[in-house]
Amino acid sequence: MTTELRVLDPAEWDDWYAVLELAFGGVPEADEERALWRELTEPERSLGAWDGDRCVGTAGAFTFRLSVPGGNVVPAAGVTMVSVAGTHRRRGILTSMMRRQLEDVRRLGEPLAVLTASEPEIYGRFGYGVATHTVRAVIDTTRVRLTVPEGTDGISLRVTTPADALADAEAVYARLVTARPGMVERRPGWERVALLDPPADRDGASPRQCVLAERDGEVVGYAHYAIRPKWSWPGPDGAVVVHQLAGLDPLAEAALWRYLCSVDLTARVEIHSRPVDDGWQHLVTDLRRCEPTLRPVLFVRLVDVGAALAARTYQAPVDVVFEVEDAFCPWNEGRWRLTGDAKGAECVRTEDAADLALSVRELGAAYLGGVSLVSLAAAGLVRELREGALTEASVGFGSPVAPWLPHGF
Numbered sequence: 446m447t448t449e450l451r452v453l454d455p456a457e458w459d460d461w462y463a464v465l466e467l468a469f470g471g472v473p474e475a476d477e478e479r480a481l482w483r484e485l486t487e488p489e490r491s492l493g494a495w496d497g498d499r500c501v502g503t504a505g506a507f508t509f510r511l512s513v514p515g516g517n518v519v520p521a522a523g524v525t526m527v528s529v530a531g532t533h534r535r536r537g538i539l540t541s542m543m544r545r546q547l548e549d550v551r552r553l554g555e556p557l558a559v560l561t562a563s564e565p566e567i568y569g570r571f572g573y574g575v576a577t578h579t580v581r582a583v584i585d586t587t588r589v590r591l592t593v594p595e596g597t598d599g600i601s602l603r604v605t606t607p608a609d610a611l612a613d614a615e616a617v618y619a620r621l622v623t624a625r626p627g628m629v630e631r632r633p634g635w636e637r638v639a640l641l642d643p644p645a646d647r648d649g650a651s652p653r654q655c656v657l658a659e660r661d662g663e664v665v666g667y668a669h670y671a672i673r674p675k676w677s678w679p680g681p682d683g684a685v686v687v688h689q690l691a692g693l694d695p696l697a698e699a700a701l702w703r704y705l706c707s708v709d710l711t712a713r714v715e716i717h718s719r720p721v722d723d724g725w726q727h728l729v730t731d732l733r734r735c736e737p738t739l740r741p742v743l744f745v746r747l748v749d750v751g752a753a754l755a756a757r758t759y760q761a762p763v764d765v766v767f768e769v770e771d772a773f774c775p776w777n778e779g780r781w782r783l784t785g786d787a788k789g790a791e792c793v794r795t796e797d798a799a800d801l802a803l804s805v806r807e808l809g810a811a812y813l814g815g816v817s818l819v820s821l822a823a824a825g826l827v828r829e830l831r832e833g834a835l836t837e838a839s840v841g842f843g844s845p846v847a848p849w850l851p852h853g854f
């Protein structure tokens with residue numbers, strides 16, 4: 446069997462997308478959702494694998510800019526819509542699409558490729574490392590109280606709809622992008638992804654609602670949530686389902702959490718995705734009764750090691766030579782000297798002796814400052830060749846704010 450890889454012709458989008466839908470189980474998306482993904486697809490950077498006139502593989506990329514430690518936003522390919530038809534699996538089609546895609550990303554000059562994986566096992570072989578995690582939790586609001594900081598009463602709340610609050614919520618989001626690594630700048634059209642609310646995904650909950658936090662008439666935070674009513678024999682037993690929450694300062698966030706934790710006729714707050722260092726965990730009286738669980742989310746791949754490492758800053762001075770192994774993108778292989786601090790960085794090829802040896806996957810994992818090089822070394826994935834280099838690099842790579850990706854793509 447030979448398959449041909451080619452750039453997507455927009456006229457073929459329906460056939461191409463049908464392969465993806467089928468690979469994910471074949472449940473058709475709501476018209477509104479499908480139409481939005483069609484609009485957001487960038488055909489010129491989407492690949493199809495064709496067996497004769499049959500599309501049997503798909504892989505897309507979005508043109509993103511990702512926030513990195515220090516506050517820069519760096520061009521990144523947002524790899525997406527990856528699938529291979531059930532009739533054509535395990536014959537190397539995904540591998541050929543990943544190779545071609547990374548070559549294209551390199552040609553476009555984007556130092557990074559990022560993705561969220563359907564199954565984490567798939568992408569390590571292509572050099573992607575897990576760089577961000579998210580916390581899911583269920584707060585038992587019948588047992589857990591929230592102690593909010595003084596000053597929260599200065600925030601007033603207004604209930605509205607996500608659609609009516611869109612411009613205000615987007616303005617808040619835009620101001621937060623550079624404050625936390627791992628966030629994606631929203632391009633035109635992407636604000637509508639935040640509004641997607643297909644009834645099939647609601648699991649018995651209401652359409653999404655929105656509450657705005659305001660100080661002196663200015664919007665300083667918002668939350669998107671839904672209510673899942675439930676009645677048990679003793680009485681009301683509903684849930685508040687938190688989809689998004691963002692505040693420009695701690696008081697705005699605390700006021701939003703207080704509101705969500707005190708909705709009448711509910712007994713729990715379900716938090717689907719929050720940063721691992723989120724403030725609410727310190728406001729609750731009993732974190733054990735919130736059942737926090739961790740999940741890997743964003744995979745990062747350094748497509749151009751030199752440009753990627755020079756694009757972020759380092760919280761403590763670093764001067765280390767990395768010996769990088771990268772069989773899938775051999776242009777990255779070899780030794781790189783990284784020098785940098787909190788103001789800027791440079792990363793160039795060198796013949797000097799290596800201080801640390803690792804694969805490009807581990808560099809991707811550590812890149813956003815959420816996974817420490819020391820912990821990767823503890824797993825045997827980073828080798829220290831000069832004493833002291835591991836601590837130096839690990840401290841420098843760290844981030845005071847945990848990286849987090851607020852939404853999928």
Ligand SMILES: CC(=O)SCCNC(=O)CCNC(=O)[C@H](O)C(C)(C)COP(=O)(O)OP(=O)(O)OC[C@H]1O[C@@H](n2cnc3c(N)ncnc32)[C@H](O)[C@@H]1OP(=O)(O)O
Nearest residue numbers: 468525526527528529534535536537538539540560563566
């Ligand atoms: C960013 C995103 O869009 S994530 C979405 C990914 N898509 C899906 O999960 C949809 C359902 N699955 C599929 O469509 C396909 O099974 C794919 C795309 C995951 C894999 O496509 P294939 O063409 O079969 O992969 P390919 O033959 O190139 O396999 C490459 C390697 O990955 C391994 N692999 C592929 N899929 C998986 C998997 N789901 N779990 C573990 N290993 C896998 C193969 O065993 C192979 O290993 P090897 O190199 O050691 O031999």
